[in-house]
Amino acid sequence: MPDGLADPALPPAQSDQITLRLRLIGTMDAWGLASERVLPRVRKTRGILAVLALSAGRPVPRARLTGLFWSRRDREQARASLRQSLHELGHALAPCGGILVTTRETAQLLPERLWVDATEVLRLGATEPAALDVIEGTLLADLDGLDPAFDQWLAEERRRFRARARTQAEAHYSAHDPAEVRVVAARRIVQIDPTYEPGWLALIQALGDLGDRSAALAAYDQARAELARVGAEPAAELEATAQRLRLELRAAGQPRTEVSTSHPPPQRATVRGARIGVAPLKLLGTGAGEHLSIALADEITTALSRLRWLSVVSSATLARLHDPTDTVAARRDLGLDFLLAGSVQAATSPETGAPQVRVSLSLLDLRAEAQVVWAQRFDRDASDIFALQDAVASEVVARIDPEILLIEARRAESRVPAPASAYELLLKAIPAIYRLDRVPFMEAGVLLAAAIAREPDYAAPHAWYAYWHIFLVGQGWAENAEEAMRTAGDLATRAIALDPADARGLTIAGHVQAYLHRRHDQAIALHDRALSINPNLPMAWVFSGAAHGYAGRHAEAIRRIERYRRLSPMDPHAFLFETGLMTPHILQGDYAEAVRIGEAVTAMQPNLTAAWKPYAIALALMGRDQEAREAARRLLALEPGFTISGFLATTPYVRPEDLATLAAGLERAGLPSG
Template sequence: MQFAFGDYRLDPERRELTLGAQVVTVGPQVFDLLLHLIGNRDRVVSKDELLQAVWGGRIVSESTITSHINAVRKAIGDKGDEQRLVRTIARKGFRFVGEVEQAGEARQPIGSGAPERAASPSTELRSVPLPPDKPAITVLPFQNLSGDPEQEYFADGVVEDIIAALSRIRWLFVIARNSSFAFKGRAVDVKEIGRELGVRYVLEGSVRKSGSKVRITGQLIDAATGTHLWAERFEGLLDDIFELQDRIAESVVGAIAPQLERAEIERAKRKPTESLDAYDYYLRGTAKLHSGTREAIEAALPLFYKAIELDPDFASAYGMAAWCHVWRKVNGWMVDHPQDITEGVRLARLAVELGRDDAVALTRAGHALGHFTGDLDGGIALIDRAVLLNPNLAPAWFLGGFLRAFNGEPASALEHFAHAARLSPLDPEMFRVQLGMSLAHFVAGDFDSAAAWAEKAAGNLPSLLVAAALMAASHALAGRPDEARQAMERLHALDPSMRIAKLRDWLPIHRPDDLARFADGLRLAGLLE
């Protein structure tokens, strides 16, 4: 079923909004908001209903709803003062008032086969990913058949390592872990997954762990046709876990491209550690990181330290521990600031020393060193090496984007954030990309976009201190004192001790003009010296 109004057409199945023959770029939540309003155009839709339908009942700010309504209006050529299509009903909600025709027939592809033009990184991230220029695959969460819910982290860790192994195949485009895991626990048709993530191949399977034995099954499916291309079962002891994962990756690659050189597969193999106990603690710590909350970071850090204790050469564990200290720093959670920074630098340098060919270690350590030492060029170089080692590692792209934004390179930063979003379009950690987009737009002097992206990030993770600061400064510099004051209240609630004098030590902003502009915006918003 499709909806047509004026020259626009809304296709729920393809998740496309088109104007004539052109695709209109909108974000996922903006698309869902428009679809819900059109689907319920016979009545007024309350804000509470929108929160449930679009944000899954999650609490978001009033300004977030307003910004998304404005984005809907902009996408369909409406204006807030005219309200020809989307009307605001005071104290009640919103209603779509345009004339809508419904069509059930399938739509022919747009144009004459010419490739769709990619959206600029400064616009909304696409809701339907562009097809990559190489074979694309997503690895879904494997079922935990161990009979013990506590083993869920182990099954997830197996999948993460299979993703990592596939990601090192340079001609293969691999969707990042967080977007694949958006489908966890959901019964979704593989064709729908293929459309939503823009992939041709889907790998799914199960893990059964019993004592020292483990069994992994996998099946590779062509998402376009639903055809099973390959299926196999792998059994062994826990001591063989990395070999089993390599065999799965090798079999998948062989099924996709039999002509692949054997040497490329061999280069993709790497054991992160010889200690299975260290690996277990590392997986537990990594599982904690994704929510980004203070409690999660405080729980993850000792797990990474335990992994390091069990294997003093575990480079990725050092990198992840260093990055935990970064996240504590930027959110104002450090207890002993000088000591924590010294420890973060120590961990990051060890990660680099031990992990010169470890993309995860180089990514996390490079970002940490950029933050803690101010050596942005050095941090960027480490992350760029990580991208060469693993071009499908989404964190390398968005953390590299952050350092470029801090270094005064907003255009390059925006490209990095857009690429990270393409690698992981359904990432529950999208707040990191959104925060980076805000920072890059701020450095570029686009305060309206900076405020809008900061609102999105804060809506997904309210504890983001940098998002509150960027909102306050951007609104103030854009001449919106009321919004700036509200953002400053949020900033004070998150960190009552924040002052202008702390900015230089808080964020590694390289260019004096960028730092001065940030300080001016916060000063206008009401932050004390």
């Protein structure tokens, strides 16, 4: 999940007037009224949007904008560039209903239609200290380097924002509170401003008062590291406090628990996802423009930020390290779990003479000694740079999302003692869902229910528990199918309410509507919202295609589902995604293709009943009766209560001619009529 809106302490916009929501804490992003992403492509246009958003609804003079973004150009060139950027901004914000107002002299965002996380966190933080916990990341972390004047403005805005948030956090700290309450409040202060020495002193003293002197000295080490980064040394009071703690440890005969370095990873308020950084891409050889390297890293960062379960650190932030690819520093100073690094190299096609680009990328697991867990090379035509950026970023994100999810799940499964957080319970459940062994599958349902009980306002477990119920019904394992379907609908609705910008939650909700309740139009609307938020999510393309297929649009179903193959051809959940292609091919009369897919998916996952049904149908309609009966036997072994009448009563396909085709295949395969 991206930085900034990762914590439920900061609620989404509620007013019916709000048509634009902006995230400025961490990597910038923007959503319109229907949760579609409206972030402009060009970074300077994003910068203009940020300036307007932070101007408290006041009109901003055009001269001010040209001075910030084109300070080195003459007046007429700057004004022309601004006109172009405002035109692009107006186009991007078109779904937001006229929120951008421009005149010959000014530009403005209508404040009554605007919701900004940085503004909202300061509003809520005055009375609700937990709202300040979302400040995990730099304000507009991905917009450094647009112009010297803008950089100066941005530095001042960051200082002001940090100072106001820190002041609010300090207002909620009281030396008269119990030590455990002071620890939480002090950690919040130093998370907001890691170089604020009074906050570190308060934290160290509170930990000491709790009796945890080793933790207090570890916090002292971290304070020294943060101060060293800005060229400062701890003050005498902080040094004296640390010395007193050391003496108390020795007097108590307790050895100090050593920490790895004087730069431990940053504290994170709520861990609900892996933290990944995108290093600036290295340029190899000659001819590869620096602009492509920067733009591609930025595009990948933006695409990753659409995944709500990941916390993303931009290449601009990593660039501040002495060596952005230094895995030790990335883990130590930025608290990264994963680092995506690579290179860009330009070439010319020997056959056509057209420009080409080779992008090589590796994903490193920093918690496993920087082990390479994924690597890919992309050779692309460079004649259209924007298309190149979009294609590479889309494929990278679609492919590493499930890889990171599996790594995180394995780590949660091996955790001793048992997982403690809702996030870890969720991770432990996900592999068991796809494994489709009945006993572990049922245990996954218990884990998801426990995750919801532990954190009722966490959207992801609700979405995955709804997804679990889809399999429960589809596999024929539900004791009461109608009750399971109702529960799935309730869970999916709750997931959307908790996080309306989570593409995965939206598409799971859409699949519940289509697969379990036959509400195809509502489902397609949810899938389209999911794809507008994250067009790189293979699951959304597959479930969107399935919904079109249920309604009888089989060519469109195939087109959409096959999109996942281009995004993530080696997806670990390909067995499920490929299964969605079988019935549309059958209903178009292409039985051979359905059989080919059926052979593959039943070999990959022999426990999926949803695969054996169309496989048996396709074999039967091809006249391969013996093989069809064997497929039917395998299906009945997994789902003993299966009948043709029961299937027709619950299948999401609705056209009479489609139902007749499916029934004919099932009958010829020898399955019981019921």
